[in-house]
Amino acid sequence: MPELPEIACRAREMQEHLTGRIFSGVEVFQPKCLNEPPEVFRAHISGVSIRSTSHRGKWILTELDRGWLLFNLGMGGELLLVNRMELPGKYRLIFDFVDGDCLSVNFWWFGSSHFCSPEGIKEHPQVSKLGKNALEFTAEDLAAVTGHRKTAIKTLLLDQTCIAGLGNAYIHDILFMARLHPLRPANSLSAKERYGLIDSIHHGLEPSLAKGGAFYEQNLFGQKGGFQFEDILVGYREGQPCPLCHTPILKIKTGATSSYICPTCQVLI
DNA sequence: TATCTTGTTAATCG
C-alpha cells in the first residue's frame, strides 16, 4: 500500500544511494511485471548508469543515461539495496550493479517495472496521464477538476489522472480532517471546503513523509517507516471513538473501496 | 474454505 509518502521517500533514498551506479544486468523471476521480454529489458539497462531518481504520484522514475526505468509498487513492495551475497528471502527482480551491490525488488501484488526510451516516457500509458503530485495540487487545481463533476469526492481523489499519489490508506484521515464525507459529490464542495481539503492533504501526507513513510513499508535498507498506527486518526479504527467527538468510527462501503469515517464529523450533504 | 485487502485498467450498462 505504498502511497505518496512512501514513494517519495524511496525515490529520495534512491537519488542519494543509487545515482551514478552502473547496472551490470538484471535477473528476472517474474517476466509479467516487465513491459518487454526479459532479454530486451536486460539489454536496455546493462552497462547503463543512473542519472537521478524522482517520482510522480505512485511511480518512481529513474532516469538512466539512455532511457528511463519506472517502478510501480502496486499494493505493496520492497526495494532493497543489498550486497549480492545477502539477498532477502523473496524477490521477483534483481538489478545488479557492477560494484557487487544489487537492487532487490519484490512486489506482493500488481507491481511492475518498465523500461522507456528517453522520449518514450511521454507516451507511457500510465505515467504520461498522471495529474499533479498531491502536494503540489492547489485549490485552483481542485476547483478545475471538481468543476461540474458529480462523482464522489473520494473517487476523484483516488483518480491518479486528476491528482497523483493518494491511495486508500491516507485518504481516510484526509477526508476526516477536511470534515468531508467520502461520497460527497465533488461539485458540491464550497470554496472554503476546497481550501480545507487541500490543507488536509498536506496535513495527511507530510508527517509521514517526514518520518520516512508508514510503519508497514520499509526503506532501501529494510528499516520500517516512522509513521505509526497511533498517528492515524480514524483510518482502520472501526468502533473506536472519534478523536474529536467520541462517536464510534464506522467502516462503510464506498464504491469499490471501504472508508472509515466519523458519522458525526463527516455528514453527507 | 470463503473473504478481505492496499492499485489500476478495461469492459459493461444506463
Place this chain on the structure above:
DNA sequence: ACGATTAACAAGAT
C-alpha cells in the same frame, strides 16, 4: 461523454 459497477490481474492473512 459521464458515471457507476464489476471483474481481472502476478498474494497473503485470517
